[in-house]
Amino acid sequence: MKRISMVIVLLCCMVTEVFAQNLMIKGQVKNAQSNETLEFANVVLQTRDSVFVQGTTTNEKGNFSLDKVMSGNYILVVSSLGYNTGYITLDGFSKSVVLGDILLGDATVSLDNVTVTASGQTSRMDRKIVFPSERQLKASSNGMDLLQQMMLPRVQVDVLNNQIKMPGNGVVQLRINGVKVEQEDIKALIPSDIIRIEYHDNPGLRYGNADIVLDYIVRRPDTGGSFAVDMAQGLNAMWGEYNASAKVNHKKSEWGAYYRIGPRDFYGLKRNNEEEFHLADGTSLNRVEIGEPSRGRMFMHNLNLNYSYQEPEKYMFNAAFRYNTTHQPYWDYRGVLMNKKNPDDKVDMIDRNDNDYKTPALDLYYQRNLKNDQTLVFNLVGTYNKTKTARVYKESRNEEVLTDINNRVNGGKYSLIGEAIYEKKLGNANRISGGLRHTQSYSDNAYINGHNYKTHMVQAETFMYGEFKGKLKKVDYSLGVGVSRSYYDQRGSDEEYERYTVNPRLTLFCPLPGESSVRLKATIRNVTPSLGELSAIDQMIDSLQIQRGNPDLKTYMSYYTELNYEFRKGLFYTNFTGAYEYQPDAIMDEKYQEGNKIIQTWDNQKNWQRVVANANIKFGPVKDIFQISFDGGVNHYISNGNTYKHRYTNWWCDVNASVTWKKWSLWYMVITNWNWFKGETLTGGENIQGIMLSYRHKGLNVGMRVINPFTDNYKVETENWNKYASYKRSMYIKESSRLFVATVSYNFSFGRKYSAGQKKLNNSDNDSGVMSTGK
Structure with a gap:
């Protein structure tokens, strides 16, 4: 009889655990002034640290439902074009809940039209809004690492040359809360401070000749601050980043x-x-x-x-x-x-x-x-x-x-x-x-x-x-x-x-x-x-x-x-x-x-x-x-x-794969060259491979990276097909093959976090005005 009782208790615990991991959140979104239901309103569930969990949109009757929600502490964000965004705190969430009517008032400033999918990404006409997952944040030591983990279309992270770029001769503009920044500023970002990345894959006229704009939306503390160091050093060659x-x-x-x-x-x-x-x-x-x-x-x-x-x-x-x-x-x-x-x-x-x-x-x-x-x-x-x-x-x-x-x-x-x-x-x-x-x-x-x-x-x-x-x-x-x-x-x-x-x-x-x-x-x-x-x-x-x-x-x-x-x-x-x-x-x-x-x-x-x-x-x-x-x-x-x-x-082609298990992360990439041909000149891209293993503990991240581990013929090729003076040229760097790099990063912050205002312009002049020479 005692054994039967224990079995029943165990079964009850298992059933309780199953249902605890299959919780639901339901509600209906309405106009606070007219009490009319709002269809296609955006509903996003995120952690208290603004990490995306899941999302959906309301139906034609303004109803929404989020299924298979784990217990925990959350914030439900409800938004719709022309209305103020609503925030609902769900602390100690451990059972299904029906929120009833969620009223949104008219907004003085609103966002562009948004199409939301039940995922970590929303799509607009000119951009995608991508929320990093908890897994991606834990696997990253800075903003450039996070971009690599998020694997956005047409965006490459070149670990050898320390660059964020796109295949071919495309122009990538970088911003933080809308402010024009350099690539090094992205490396200085603390991953836990990043709320989302606005990926402008169709920039408007204001962005000039930009093909892609990456805007990191980060928290801005009201008081306090942060400090970060990020170092990488080649072990078998003088290659460093500090x-x-x-x-x-x-x-x-x-x-x-x-x-x-x-x-x-x-x-x-x-x-x-x-x-x-x-x-x-x-x-x-x-x-x-x-x-x-x-x-x-x-x-x-x-x-x-x-x-x-x-x-x-x-x-x-x-x-x-x-x-x-x-x-x-x-x-x-x-x-x-x-x-x-x-x-x-x-x-x-x-x-x-x-x-x-x-x-x-x-x-x-x-x-x-x-x-x-x-x-x-x-x-x-x-x-x-x-x-x-x-x-x-x-x-x-x-x-x-x-x-x-x-x-x-x-x-x-x-x-x-x-x-x-x-x-x-x-x-x-x-x-x-x-x-x-x-x-x-x-x-x-x-x-x-x-x-x-x-x-x-x-x-x-x-x-x-x-x-x-x-x-x-x-x-x-x-x-x-x-x-x-x-x-x-x-x-x-x-x-x-x-x-x-x-x-x-x-x-x-x-x-x-x-x-x-x-x-x-x-x-x-x-x-x-x-x-x-x-x-x-x-x-x-x-x-x-x-x-x-x-x-x-x-x-x-x-x-x-x-x-x-x-x-x-x-x-x-x-x-x-x-x-x-x-x-x-x-x-x-x-x-x-x-x-x-x-x-x-x-x-x-x-x-x-x-x-x-x-x-x-x-x-x-x-x-x-x-x-x-x-x-x-x-x-x-x-x-x-x-x-x-x-x-x-x-x-x-460009292939990326990442595995994260507890505090360990393993990442692999291979890029074959995107060649650019204009006039009579072919400008070759680079064939690059990379493997990285890292371990993270709180604000400390240590790792080992190997660049081109399986090849010793790294090269950049260019050709010219002119009938009077043609050439076929290859530039080699021996040290870039099987280059072992040790990495260490540490960051900490203090002060309460708030979201920052957004800057909307991005101007720069990078043309030196000098005619180049040499082969």
Whole structure:
């Protein structure tokens, strides 16, 4: 009888446990003024630390239900377009509950239309809002690690070069609470402070040429602050990353500081190259560069100082000073140049490069929220790009110097970017915005290469736009148009141009049955030549080649259309994209014969086209332990020059997998190269593999990372298909293969957390204005 009683008790405990893990939350969302039910309201369940648990939307009667909820402490967040967000605290939640009517009042400021899926991600017309899971937060030591764990489509975390990027030549802009930041600032973020990432995969006209905008929404303490250090050091090579950051908050003010050091020192750097020349006198030369190990050394410093002052829902002021410097005293290549037709015809080659870049910048931002759902934003950014480069190229035989090139460039570029934006909400579903942005650049460069060239260039660009977002039945749409004025002048040259262009933009977004949606995007934008391409000077490359700028270059148009389909069911997420881009009169490279030399330059060619098909498939997490993501696709390029026609097709993939068990995390990635082809030049991507094992205890995270563990032939390849001077070049870094890196990070914070205001602009000037040289 006693045994039977114990069995009954055990069965009761098991049944209780089963039901305790299958709890439900039900309710009905209504308009507080009219008492009418609200359909398609967003309902998100999150922990007290704002970690996403699950979410859904209300049906046509305003009802919602969340099933299979574990017991614990939660916050239920209920929101709908045009209404104030409701927060319901569920402390000690241990049994199913019916909340009854949840009343939302009219909001003075509301968000754009949102389509919510029962997952950690919500989709809008121009962005996705992604909530990190508890598993992902525990597996990460900083904001860059978290991005890697979240495996967002088309976003790559390059652990070798310490970069957040996208395949190809896409531009990724980074922000924290809307404020423009550098990649190092993302590394300084404490994962537990990150509420969500707003992933803008269809940025509007205000973001300029950005292809993707990643906005980290983090908590801002009312008082207190935080401190963090993040260090990584190569064990078998000099490869290091050292980061330190601190923030202090007091009432409406926040002070922040960040410093980064990134040393690199390689002794296994080499270059292999095969070139074929056809000269004007009818002779030809096919020579091979056989590289020998040489030295590549660089040292990077980044200093950011920030101050912000804000009155929530009223105004915000932000001031940031950034000082970035990259000193590269050695990036040298040495080897033997061999005549392929006559292997005994050899010369020794040395190609030494010394580069130094300094970029201080001051960014001032002010945002004011006005009455009647209006917002006014001003932004002013001043930047100075200081460039010093030196290149020594020599060819010799038996200590006799045959070719001796000594190029030096001292460059200074000043730029000022001013922008103003106005936004107003019209009703519950519509929004109108407009803005004016002006960029003024002055560049003074001195080129010393046997001849002394001094250039003074002025470049200006003004962009004015208007954009309207609305809803027609189930379809969200955005229609915008911008007008650009481009101006360029080089002192001492007769060339000057001024051009006006119109840049329309259309987006249609439609949610489909189930957890799926489709989006169509079409844009037209103008592309302005860089100051380096416009420079009217010559630079010697080697004994046979000269690089020459072209002040006759003109701005050209780019026409782009993209169709995107997204689907989610259970553990599976898929995203398919097809796109076509057409650029008539595109600025592309060209070469021609001049005497016994080959001239490399740029010109407005006939057209350039690109056809893209990409797929992203994500599976997991499985029992909050395992997750895998696949990104891949094909690019087809068509280059129609004034004197050439080329076609090129490239297949690529990016695979990530992560496993988290208690305090341990294991991560693996493999990236095959996304190659870019434009004009006659193929720019190769990188084939990278990585494995990382880490252990986390409270604020301390230690780990070991191995880069390219299964290969010793890491390389970056480029090719040129010109009929007068073609080449196929590979750059190797021996130390990047089987590179073992030890990592340590530690962070702590104090003070109560609150969400921060959002900055809405992102301006920067990263073009040094100097024409590059070298092979």
